[in-house]
Amino acid sequence: MPEIKKITVIGAGTMGNGIAHVAAQAGFDVQLVDVKQEYLDRAKGTIEKNMTRQVEKRNIPEYRMTDALKRIVYTTDMVKAISEADLIVEAVNEDPDLKFKIFKEMDKNAKKDAILASNTSSISVTKMAEATKRPDRVIGMHFMNPVPMMQLVEIVTAQQTSDETCKVIEQLARKMGKTPAMSKDSPGFISNRILMPMINEAILTLSEGVGTKEAIDTVMKLGMGHPMGPLTLADLIGLDVCLSIMNVLFEGFKNEKYKPAPLLVQMVKEGRLGRKNGKGFYDYK
Ligand SMILES: NC(=O)c1ccc[n+]([C@@H]2O[C@H](COP(=O)([O-])OP(=O)(O)OC[C@H]3O[C@@H](n4cnc5c(N)ncnc54)[C@H](O)[C@@H]3O)[C@@H](O)[C@H]2O)c1
Structure with a gap:
């Protein structure tokens, strides 16, 4: 299993920007990917606004915000961002065909030992795993909205997910300050x-x-x-x-x-x- 240092998040919408936010604050180097620069600009604005609010409310010291903001790279170059990551978290729209397509792309371009996770709310993670040649390293990492505030990460194990992958992701969720709860892969999970x-x-x-x-x-x-x-x-x-x-x-x-x-x-x-x-x-x- 790789030591996770670099995380790429695909999709910079409501959830993607929140995942990038907490990952950067937990000390990971993050690349946030979307299809258009304007979506990335919007995500950057949201992350900056939300971290500023955390500082104003004295939830984090200012230096942690400065450090976290520096750790996030915003890019439309999905292939490069995927190829550099130890963990890729997919957070594109809740559309099965789109997710399966992205999982194929992730599998093709990611490092051999990288873990591929989905933030899906309901779609079969087992089917996403089937779209790859590394089904044992595919897992659901279901963050809640708004990500910086919500304590839970529902970890969804595909039929093929290995115990080791599960363990790494459970530890990672804790490192991000979250509490994991395990769910089997069933429509909508728990x-x-x-x-x-x-x-x-x-x-x-x-x-x-x-x-x-x-x-x-x-x-x-x-x-x-x-x-x-x-x-x-x-x-x-x-x-x-x-x-x-x-x-x-x-x-x-x-x-x-x-x-x-x-x-x-x-x-x-x-x-x-x-x-x-x-x-x-x-x-x-
Ligand atoms: N919104 C919630 O409360 C919530 C909570 C938990 C999980 N989720 C799940 O998180 C995922 C994302 O939901 P969201 O609410 O952030 O959606 P959203 O519509 O806010 O964002 C989706 C983003 O994905 C981008 N995208 C689409 N195709 C892409 C591609 N090919 N490459 C890169 N980026 C692409 C879009 O441009 C958009 O910015 C979904 O699977 C959803 O079910 C959502």
């Missing part, structure tokens, strides 16, 4: 198998007029002790991501109870994706 049907049910409840969005969120927040309501959470996750996960659960279990709520499908079609583009169940500036 987290989204439980969370996403609840969000979907909240959307059905809204569209049937049982309550307003505010009432639904208030019930779950104040009545159930959730830190935020399910519709606010859906906006934070991204409605396109929620829809992709529901589709994976629906297709994976072939059970009507996982059918995406029509309102969710409609909102994604209309481009209302949540916080990331300013419009979801709520409006954001």
